[in-house]
Amino acid sequence: MDEKILVTRSSMPPYEEYIEAIKPLWETHWLTNMGTYHWQLEEELKRYLDVSELSLMVNGHMALELAIQSFGFPQDAEVITTPFTFISSTHAIVRNRLKPVFCDIKPSDGTIDEEKIEDLITEHTVAIIPVHVYGNICNIERIQEIADKYNLKVIYDAAHAFGVKYKGKGIGGFGDASAFSFHATKMFNTIEGGAVTFSDHKIYEKLYNLKNFGIHGEELVTEVGANAKMNEFSAIMGLCNLKHLGAALARRKEIYDFYRKEISEMKGISLLSENRDATKNYAYFPILIEDSYESSRDEAFERLRENNVFARKYFYPLTADQACFKNKYRNADIANARKLSKQVLIIPMYEELGLDQAERIVGLLKDIGRRKK
Numbered sequence: 001m002d003e004k005i006l007v008t009r010s011s012m013p014p015y016e017e018y019i020e021a022i023k024p025l026w027e028t029h030w031l032t033n034m035g036t037y038h039w040q041l042e043e044e045l046k047r048y049l050d051v052s053e054l055s056l057m058v059n060g061h062m063a064l065e066l067a068i069q070s071f072g073f074p075q076d077a078e079v080i081t082t083p084f085t086f087i088s089s090t091h092a093i094v095r096n097r098l099k100p101v102f103c104d105i106k107p108s109d110g111t112i113d114e115e116k117i118e119d120l121i122t123e124h125t126v127a128i129i130p131v132h133v134y135g136n137i138c139n140i141e142r143i144q145e146i147a148d149k150y151n152l153k154v155i156y157d158a159a160h161a162f163g164v165k166y167k168g169k170g171i172g173g174f175g176d177a178s179a180f181s182f183h184a185t186k187m188f189n190t191i192e193g194g195a196v197t198f199s200d201h202k203i204y205e206k207l208y209n210l211k212n213f214g215i216h217g218e219e220l221v222t223e224v225g226a227n228a229k230m231n232e233f234s235a236i237m238g239l240c241n242l243k244h245l246g247a248a249l250a251r252r253k254e255i256y257d258f259y260r261k262e263i264s265e266m267k268g269i270s271l272l273s274e275n276r277d278a279t280k281n282y283a284y285f286p287i288l289i290e291d292s293y294e295s296s297r298d299e300a301f302e303r304l305r306e307n308n309v310f311a312r313k314y315f316y317p318l319t320a321d322q323a324c325f326k327n328k329y330r331n332a333d334i335a336n337a338r339k340l341s342k343q344v345l346i347i348p349m350y351e352e353l354g355l356d357q358a359e360r361i362v363g364l365l366k367d368i369g370r371r372k373k
Helices: 015-022 036-049 060-069 087-094 140-150 201-210 232-243 245-263 297-306 335-341 355-370
Strands: 053-057 078-081 099-102 125-129 153-157 177-181 194-198 285-289 344-347
Touching: 015 232, 036 053, 036 194, 036 232, 053 060, 053 201, 060 087, 060 153, 060 177, 060 194, 060 201, 078 087, 087 099, 125 140, 140 153, 194 201, 232 245, 245 285, 245 355, 297 344, 297 355
Parallel strands: 078 099, 078 125, 125 153, 153 177
Antiparallel strands: 053 194, 177 194, 285 344
């Protein structure tokens, strides 16, 4: 039986390196509440991501949820967003008591269709929350033009875009804020973690309060907040992983380039387009199963699994079609997103993936495409 190949594998530094790095915690007993390593990671991430302001969070979801909350939007206001994303993106909007208005996507790269945004704007619209998908970035200039025209905030879900630069500038420097995820499955992780990036320092003060129960001084709580602080063990994991990120990216690029060369020549499988002005972070490798492929997407998914290759139907179903929304958005005009969600398959991608394993995955895809089960 072939070994299991999972869709991803958490990046971890050498065991001895991490153990040595956490030793000081047994001396200080300072495990959370913005300790030394929390501040150190914030500063190093600002440099790496090329942003002026950054606030660490306990996870990527709270990063987005509190980023939205920090702008103080009125309850029941509308936010234009994409259904082609992880459910967290939509939950962050709804949990802020805002109404998501779903805009369709571009089939070419999976990002929000910026030319359909204006038709969805009403007097109740307060923000646009686009999502950079699989490291593919949104049309930043056009979205900002629309936001400026209608006086809207732009908050990016950048969970997939860690380290990406657009025209030489860190992706977290665009819009009014961007939320990143450092979950264990991401190409950079702090075990669990996240961050918000922005340019206005006033937002930093707001987020600091919101992630610390709204506490402003030892005896003063100025607003209703959450507990979204990153602990020191996670911060140290991030500092360690950051040291090895260059080598990890180089290895991921090897796998990515191999996949792209082999799979782009397969009948019935297509790839998403890439933005030449943006760098890649090699976080994911999505493939699209077309009608001309001899198996459906779901059949390919099952055949891979039977051979111990665990791909992922990501994102399926769409957030707008999840059971928790009880068909509320069934009439939304999101045909492109629904089609893509039934085509896309994420195949394994991580730095420890062997080239022989990548060859096995490609071989299986070729075999599945030649004949049905």
